[in-house]
Amino acid sequence: MLGTTWPLAAAPFLLYAVAVVTGKWLRQKMVEKELSPADFSSVGVPRPEEKKIKGTAVICGGSIAGMLAARVCHDHFDRVVIVEAEEWLSGEDGCNPRPCTQKHRRSRVGQYYSTQGRDATDLAHKPAYSLTQILPADFQIRMRGHTSLVPYHLGSKIARTLYASRQGLETLIRRLLLACNSYPNVKWVPGTVTGVAVDPQADGRLQKVLIHAHDGHTDIDAALVIDCTGVSQAGSKWLRRAGYDCTPSSDPNDQLAVSYMPNVHYDSFTFTLTPDIRARLPVPGGYENAGCFFAVIANSEVDNRYLSAFQLESGRLMITVGAWSPVDQLPRTLHDVKTFSRSLVLDKPIPEWWFGMLDMLDGCEDTMECHPFHVPPSKYFRFHEVSHLPSNFIAIGDSLIHLNPVFGHGIPSTVLGCIALNKSLNDLATWDGTEVSLLPADFSRRFFKAQWRKVEQFWCVPHYGYKTTKPSTGESLSVxxxxxxxxxxxxxxxxxxxxxxxxxxxxxxxxxxxxxxxxxxxxxxxxxxxxxxxxx
Structure with a gap:
């Protein structure tokens, strides 16, 4: 009897053991897919000069994605050119160590005055390049007023992040890339990319990038073309004009672009604070020790609004108020911000120190700047499903996938795209066992598939939690x-x-x-x- 029953008794333990082993295996696969620790470790390791790919990597767009892509290409190509329409960015004002005093304004970046917070462990020893704050990544997230716990209990300091405006972060990256003379083969060319030309000697490959500059039209021979044009997402237009069919192979009747409208508005209020005011603000733990004061999201079942506050570079404070709504009815004055804060529908009210801080900011209202922003449609291009693409064309950042900025996934997706690029270029030496001077015919296809595996985590569940969202074609808000x-x-x-x-x-x-x-x-x-x- 015992001999016939012991397998049944052991079955739960065997199932548990199988589940544990399977779970560990699956988790490791997800680590490799979503976080790419092994791929990240090879970023910044240059090829020997004699093994660099001959030719020019042309980066179309000089914003954050373009500059990060240029930094990756510096390690792999003889020459890197960034083509950017706004000429002032490569000059003294574009590399201003105090970005808030820049005389020019970005005409193509709607979020230039929004908050950005990113890992910055490598910048802590480079204070000369920035006045940004590098502080613990504790964003004081409050869902319906309940503060999420941060793992200070682990006994070591939590990871730090850089608190800066988009303006400050972009300028910092530009200074590190252009002003420190560490990347001499990266050149900045003022102009607007108007198209691409196919190589008549090599079917399936682009030969040139066509540019409209202030002194006329010109072109640049390109070993690799990278679309970093941001939300304009111009690359697909260039390819179609050059004769490429960008229809996804999975469905010839389907569209290349998938999009939905989040219908989000937000206003960013920026204050310039004196050291005395910063010292007296009633922020728990002190103003200088808090990167984010809090980020509160109201009860989405009855309220579609949110509120956040961060410190920025150069002694500035930013308050952001926003809503998922097709109509912009947000505050425009500090008094309206107070009313907005008290009217949020929360399980736990906003603490009174917040209103004390707003009262103190009344004395700084003369420094206040308000920047309204209407979030454009979220969109991604299904290049990873297109069969016939030029072997030397890719897209990174918003040019591939433009996300709802409220959730802060734009720069992570860009960084993961650059990691995929670095990995794809490193793999050129191993695909067939030899180094190459031209990119192989399947380079673009391999890259887009590798990039999509890393960034699809930011798109796969659309933010359909608000009734004001307009979903993608063929989908409903129940997805x-x-x-x-x-x-x-x-x-x-x-x-x-x-x-x-x-x-x-x-x-x-x-x-x-x-x-x-x-x-x-x-x-x-x-x-x-x-x-x-x-x-x-």
Whole structure:
């Protein structure tokens, strides 16, 4: 009898062992896909000069994506050229160490005065290049007023991040790339890319980039063409004019671009503060020690608004108020910000120190600047599904995938795209065992597939949680509803449960794969929380 029953008794333990092994394997695969630690470690390692790819990598656009792509290409190509329409960016004002005093304004970057916060561990020893703040990545996220727990309990300082405006971050990168003379083969060419020319001697390859400059038309021979034109996403237009059919191979009747309209507006209020005011602001822990004061999102079931506050470079403070709404009805004055703050529908009210800080800012209202912004449609191009592309054309950053900026995924997707580019270029020496002077015929296809595997995590569940969102063609707002339900309760629980808070922080900071949110133990906690009806 014992001999016939022991397999049944052992079955649960065997299933558990299989589940553990499978879970570890799956997690490792997700780490490789979403975070690319092995690929990241090779970024910044240059090829020997004699093994660099002959020719010029032409970067079409000199914003953040363009400059990061240029930095990667510097390690692989003989020459790198950035073509940028705004000529002043390569001059003294474009590399101004105090970006807030720049005399020129970006005409093509709507978010130039928005907040940016990114990992900056390598910049801590380069203070001469920036007046930005590098502080713990504690964003004080408050879902419906409940503050998510940050893993200070782990006993070591949490990762630090750079708190800066888009203006400050972009200028810092430009200074590091152009002003420090460390990358002599990177050149800046003022002009607007108007198209591309096909190589008549090599079918399936681009030969030149066509440029309209202030002194007329010109062109540049290109070993690699990178579309970094941002939200204008001009690359697909160039390819069609050059005769390329950009229809996805999976469905000849389908469109290359997939988009939805989030209908988000936000206003950014920037204040320039004196050292005395900064010292007296009633921020918990002190103003100088807090990068983000808080980021609060109202109860989405009844309120579509949010509020955040960050410190920026050069002693500035930014308050952002926003809403998922097709109509812009946001504050334009500091008094309106106070009213807006008190009217948010939250389970826990905003603390009174916040209103004390707003009262103190009344004395700084003469320095206040308000920058309204209407978020354009979120869109991505399905280049990874196109069969016939030039072998030496790619797109990175907003040129490939433009995301809702409220969630801060734009720069991470750009960085992951640059990591995919570096990996693809490194692999050229191993695909057939020899170095190459021209990119192989399948380079573009390989790159787009590799890039999409890394960045699809930011798109795969559209932000359809608000009724004002206009979904993609053929979809409804119910798409992804089960996952939104789960993540909503996961985030709420992160304010009470230390383990959930730790997982949420690591996944939000892209320090752990998203699959960690679905560990069986975490899932049970979240479902139990949801069954209880949320927080008490």
């Amino acid at each position: 992804g509803s089960w996952k939104r339900f789960y993540v909503h309760h996961f985030k709420l629980l992160s304010s009470k449960d230390v383990e959930v808070g730790e997982v949420w922080w690591h996944t939000a900071m892209l320090l752990a794969p998203s699959i960690d949110m679905f560990h069986p133990r975490i899932v049970l906690k979240v479902l139990f929380h949801a069954l209880r009806g949320g927080l008490d």
